[in-house]
Amino acid sequence: MGAKREVKDLQEIMTQLWPWYVSGPLLGLIVPLLLWLGNKDFGISANLRHICAMWPGKKPAFFQYDWRGQTWNLVFMLGLVAGGWVATFLYPGDSVHLNPTVLERLHAWGLGSPQSIVPPELFATSVLASWKAWAYLLGGGFLIGFGARYGGGCTSGHAISGLAMLQLPSLVAVVFFFVGGLISAWWIVPRVVVWLIGGGA
Amino acid sequence: MKYVFYLFYFLAGMLTSITLVQSQAASWYRIQEMFQFGAFHMYGIIGSAIVVAMIGVQLVKGRRSLEGPEIKINDKARTWTRYVVGGTLFGLGWGLAGACPGPALALIGGGWPAYLVLFAGMILGTWVYGLLREVLPH
Numbered sequence: 001m002g003a004k005r006e007v008k009d010l011q012e013i014m015t016q017l018w019p020w021y022v023s024g025p026l027l028g029l030i031v032p033l034l035l036w037l038g039n040k041d042f043g044i045s046a047n048l049r050h051i052c053a054m055w056p057g058k059k060p061a062f063f064q065y066d067w068r069g070q071t072w073n074l075v076f077m078l079g080l081v082a083g084g085w086v087a088t089f090l091y092p093g094d095s096v097h098l099n100p101t102v103l104e105r106l107h108a109w110g111l112g113s114p115q116s117i118v119p120p121e122l123f124a125t126s127v128l129a130s131w132k133a134w135a136y137l138l139g140g141g142f143l144i145g146f147g148a149r150y151g152g153g154c155t156s157g158h159a160i161s162g163l164a165m166l167q168l169p170s171l172v173a174v175v176f177f178f179v180g181g182l183i184s185a186w187w188i189v190p191r192v193v194v195w196l197i198g199g200g201a
Numbered sequence: 202m203k204y205v206f207y208l209f210y211f212l213a214g215m216l217t218s219i220t221l222v223q224s225q226a227a228s229w230y231r232i233q234e235m236f237q238f239g240a241f242h243m244y245g246i247i248g249s250a251i252v253v254a255m256i257g258v259q260l261v262k263g264r265r266s267l268e269g270p271e272i273k274i275n276d277k278a279r280t281w282t283r284y285v286v287g288g289t290l291f292g293l294g295w296g297l298a299g300a301c302p303g304p305a306l307a308l309i310g311g312g313w314p315a316y317l318v319l320f321a322g323m324i325l326g327t328w329v330y331g332l333l334r335e336v337l338p339h
Contacts, residue, residue: 014223020245023224028250030217032257037209038268041275044302048327062331072210079214080303084310086215087222096230099239106233117222118229118299118308123315136297137315141322142329143294144302149330150337151287152277155301158288159247162277164254169277173288178236180292185236188297 015090017097031161040072043157045148047077109193121197132196147180206268218307227307229299236296283339294326 018026034040051074052059053067067074096114098106103113111119120127127133148154151173153162159177162170221227226246235243261272295301298319300308305323308316330337 017225018220018223020224020242021249023220023226024246024249025253026220027217027226027246028253028255029257030213031254032261033213034210035258035272036261036264036266037213038206039266039270039272040210044306045323045327048302048323049331051324052328052331060328060331060334062334063328072207075207076210076214076217077306079211080218080306081310082211083215083218084222084227084307085312086310087219087307088311090219090223096225096228098230098234099237102230102234102237102239105237106230114228114230117225117227117311118313122229123308123313125314128315128318133315134318137318138322138325140294140298141305141319141324142326143290144298144319145294145323145326145328146330147287147289147291147294147326148302148323149287149327151284151291154291154303155247155295156303160250160254163251164258165274166255167277169279169281169284172281173284173291176285176288177292177295180289180294181232181236181296182292183289184293184296185233188293189233189299192297 027160028164031164034076038072041157042161043073043153044077044080045145045154045157046070047073048145049149050074105190109190110197111193122193127196130196136192136196151176217303218310221304221307222311227300227304227311232296232299280339283337286338 031042034042047070049063050067050070053063053065055063096117098114106119107113111121122133122136144154151158153170153173155177158167158170158173163174218227224242224246225231226243231240231243234240258274262274264272266272298305300316300319302320302323305316305319309320
């Protein structure tokens with residue numbers, strides 16, 4: 001009886017929102033874990049370069065190296081995709097409870113209250129029928145990919161691993177991640193969301 | 202033996218993305234909330250991750266890794282233009298798309314194919330950077 005109850009409790013805990021003081025340390029542990037396993041640096045966007053390096057034809061010098069040496073990271077990346085799938089069995093336990101002021105802004109842009117992890121108005125497969133969604137996704141992705149390689153890393157490489165290794169360049173990068181993010185969130189996103197879902201304006 | 206480690210790296214990736222989803226750090230909503238300073242949640246995640254990673258790095262630094270090589274911390278090049286300009290461009294994309302590369306991959310696995318288009322955009326951006334690298338100031 002007791003054991004059964006514990007399993008049920010565990011299930012409940014797993015499916016609810018993991019608080020920051022659980023999820024943050026778990027993500028932080030990945031950095032020493034990868035170092036301890038094989039002296040590997042936690043950096044997800046490096047895989048974008050490795051994928052480009054796989055191109056068999058003519059390619060810029062930046063992509064002319066043996067990507068096979070970075071197979072571990074590509075395997076890690078596949079793990080990310082697989083983990084996202086596993087999480088779908090855990091996720092529906094808790095929806096995204098936003099700050100009411102933030103929620104009001106989203107409503108003003110024409111978005112509904114969160115029912116899933118990301119807004120279906122922007123990311124449901126059906127939105128791909130509109131060229132606007134393609135422009136939004138490809139444009140956003142382009143900035144992420146271009147900026148990450150230009151800046152030498154993304155959130156994992158600079159904000160988590162770089163800062164943990166006390167790298168001043170990472171601190172500069174992270175400060176400017178936030179500069180860009182704030183410009184997007186306050187000035188671009190409101191307009192783009194209204195434009196995307198046709199809120200009239 | 203090498204293949205056992207691939208399994209470990211795969212599992213480490215799974216742990217990372219399950220955590221990203223269950224903490225809702227992969228959520229577009231949470232990224233907007235973070236940049237609107239609406240909640241401590243995301244700052245708590247990133248801040249505590251840095252602290253734990255920092256302690257962990259100090260513990261493993263200089264030791265031998267399980268695969269063999271000594272654990273070394275590589276210093277990043279100290280030229281600044283790339284971090285300012287590249288960082289800002291990345292941030293613009295991060296805020297706009299409401300996801301960085303890790304969460305995007307988690308959401309692809311989570312059954313949101315639109316994130317494949319976002320990911321394709323990331324590859325395209327990486328490719329164009331490779332093309333322009335020689336002419337960009339770093």
